[in-house]
Amino acid sequence: MGVTLQAQAFDPGALSNAFLERGAGAGAAVTFTGLVRSSPDDPITTMTLEHYPALARRQLENLRRDAMARFALLDAEIIHRFGTLRPGEPIVQVMTLAPHRQTAFDGANFIMDTLKTTAPFWKKEQRPGGESWVDARSSDDDAKARWD
């Protein structure tokens, strides 16, 4: 629990329900689920997520700990997949539990904004015509910077 890295697909609702069951005493829970995006104009067939296992675990555990302290969360959980995924499949799920809604939202937002540029995962998209690495976006750096 806490941080899970896995190749297998997960059931977002089941994870959320299990998390909520541990939430006695909390007033708010937030669940964010990130999905494999595929634009109708330029659809992908699959996405491959490469990762650096030891550093990914360390970064996500540190991030969870930082978020728990900064927003006084009662609990937080991060699940991130690697390997080959299909369009629409969940990639990542972040769940937070707090006394009130604002810190639950902020904690989940902080985790996602920071995770995008500091956890060692790399996306590669496959299309019928070939495959390409997804470029890092400056908007992701901006999103992280707003928490500095």
Next chain:
Amino acid sequence: MKILYFAWLRERLGRDFDVVSPPTSVTTIADLIDWLSGEDEGFALATTNRALIHAAIDDELVDHATPLGGATTVALFPPMTGG
């Protein structure tokens, strides 16, 4: 010292890792990238834009000025695109 490569850096180099023994004058990540570039033209080409090369020492994120210390494993990789 083992050097791990990930994502497009790994693909451009055509290998997952190198095992190297840099000279004592190589003391930081920046020095290491310079030295590897001098040793291998393919590495130099793949790392021309240094701003795109991120680094870790023994599974901890560092910047280019960080001393190598007694590092056993260095990782070099492009900007991260998770989530």
